[in-house]
Amino acid sequence: MTAENLYEAISEISSQYIEEADIRFVNKRKTWKRGLAAAACLLLCFSLSVPALAAADNSIAYELLYSVSPAFAQKLKPVREICEDNGIKMEVIAAKLEGDTVNILMAMQDMTGNRITASSDLMDSYSIYTPYDQTAGCHLEKFDSETGTALWAITIDQDESKLKPGDKITFSVSEILSKKEHTEMALESIVITDIREANNFAIDPQIRGCAGYYDENDIESTPLLFPDRTGYQLCDGVTLTGTGLVDGKLHIQVKYDDILNTDNHGYAYLKSSSGEIINYNYSVAFWADNNADSYEEYVFDIAFEEFAGCEVMGEFWTCNNAPIEGSWQVTFPISQ
Template sequence: MTAENLYEAISEISSQYIEEADIRFINKSKIWKRVLTAAACLLLCFSFSVPALAAADNSIAYELLYFVSPAFAQKLKPVREICEDNGIKMEVIAANLEGDTVNILMAMQDMTGNRITASSDLMDSYSIYTPYNQTAGCNLEKFDSETGTALWAITIDQYESKLKPGDKITFSVSEILSKKEHTEMALESIVITDIREANNFAIDPQIRGCAGYYDENDIESTPLLFPDRTGYQLCDGVTLTGTGLVDGKLHIQVKYDDILNTDNHGYAYLKNSSGEIINYNYSVAFWADNKADSYEEYVFDIAYEELADCEVMGEFWTCNNAPIQGSWQVTFPISQ
């Protein structure tokens, strides 16, 4: 199904289907970012005129209702702004403004091969320009393997200044990751009962971020393990570089290779004999000396006596191919 077919399918949704369809899509976690404010943006693309929305039954559209809210699908306004670069076409199919939220459907299709996949990722390379300060998230919702077309949902949440019908939005992308791999595994190289108090710590680590439940005192007072330079490779692009007990807390350190170009990431967790999952309390990430690789240290505040009943697990997302470079940008007006 091409991006054009996708748009036509959405626009031909029967009101009967809309009323009867269940909202069965899964809200995946989105990476949110601040929307960029711009007085004017260059329009680098071309647009097509759009016929009025039809009201014919369409089984493909009915299938799409499992991936977008039926209420949202009913209110979609056609956009049809297209931009093509490096053999990949980007199209903003439809959008709507409702209250404090702007919803946008965007498709990307490889016109020359199969570089766009079900695991494609825009990383942090996308930008959204509006006249006001806002935040936005972009999430891959559906992939059509027959045509290599991926459908993204973009959501903009507004602050005090609200977008008005007729205001323009510019959406741009500069990099696409393709063929990402997902690995979930037991970290069998870690023997819980062999873990001892750590006594070798990183000196002045260049912290790049934190996650989980923590306060500033946790981060400032937490010694971080000195990375094992050889380590134990867990999967391509991910290496276990340290374990230890620090002030009664379990620390597990993992290195992710070349994160700015691969978006390699993941996390470690514990699972006890009953199958219960024990997540880390917080994590601290810091740069390797080469400023390309990143160490992430997962901290578990769990009694030592309970550790003996646990195994260490890991879940990782990796992509060790170079990102697809390009300049994709579309500008379009928003309507209610």
């Protein structure tokens, strides 16, 4: 089923076949949120109508739309803005406005091969521009293996400034990752009872970010482990580079290769003998000397007796193929 078939099916879908239901999200989905000037053109969508439907004649499109979200499908309005580059077609198919939130359904299809897959990712290469500051996120919602079409759901939250007729929105993408791999594993190379106080620390690390529950004092006062230059490879693109106790806190350090081109990322956590999951309190990421690889250090602020009987686990998302590059961009003018 192509994006065009999907649009044709949308125009015939009747609300009588669609029941209200909660939006279903994929567990452990990685969603990037960013500040931007958001959703002008989408009001254009709502001046269009959705004619009544014969669902039985469009079962494939209906099933795909319904699997994304019955509530979303019920209010979809066709958009059909198309751009093609490097053999890949991007089409903004449909959108809806609900309160202060705009939802967009966008499709990408490889017209020359099978570079688009169920694990494709836009990385952080997408941009949404409008006249006002907004917040947006994007994630892969569905993949049609028959046609190699991936559906992305884009959510835009409008802030204080609201859109008005005459405004425009531009959505653009410059890179696509394909064939990403997901690995969840026990870090068997770590014997947690053998971990000792660390005494070798990174000198003036180039901090690139933090995550979890922390304050600035945590980050400024936390010594970071000096990376083991050889380390232990956990999976392709991910290496364990250090463990240690620092001021009574457990530190586990992992290196992710070439993150700007691969978007390799993940996290470490503990699992008790009873199966209880213990997440890290916060993490600190810093650049390697080559300014391409990134070290991320996960800090667990728990007493030794609490983690002594635990197993160290890791979950990682990697892609060691070069990204597909192109210039995909569509613009919607706003309409009353």
